[in-house]
Amino acid sequence: xxxxxxxxxxxxxxxxxxxxxxxxxxxxxxxxxxxxxxxxxxxxxxxxxxxxxxxxxxxxxxxxxxxxxxxxxxxxxxxxxxxxxxxxxxxxxxxxx
Numbered sequence: 608x609x610x611x612x613x614x615x616x617x618x619x620x621x622x623x624x625x626x627x628x629x630x631x632x633x634x635x636x637x638x639x640x641x642x643x644x645x646x647x648x649x650x651x652x653x654x655x656x657x658x659x660x661x662x663x664x665x666x667x668x669x670x671x672x673x674x675x676x677x678x679x680x681x682x683x684x685x686x687x688x689x690x691x692x693x694x695x696x697x698x699x700x701x702x703x704x
Contacts, residue, residue, distance in 0.1 A: 609686065638670065647674040649702040651695060653683035678702070 613622040652664040664677045683691045
């Protein structure tokens with residue numbers, strides 16, 4: 608469902624063009640706001656994410672104040688809620704419980 612727009616002859620170049628246009632400054636406002644988070648957080652990350660390495664989760668954790676944990680999901684890639692919905696639900700239930 609998520610990849611359908613990107614697998615056609617028109618979609619493939621559009622996808623790579625979109626990725627190629629991303630710059631660190633595009634996400635800078637979000638990164639700059641992380642130290643102002645006022646609640647405990649849990650970062651969920653697919654351990655086999657081919658797009659954004661799991662090490663990035665730990666970098667984000669360091670920017671967050673208060674209690675923060677990283678919950679890695681072994682064998683899961685970039686789209687954890689679609690790839691392993693029951694494991695994501697379990698992680699959320701454990702953290703929120």
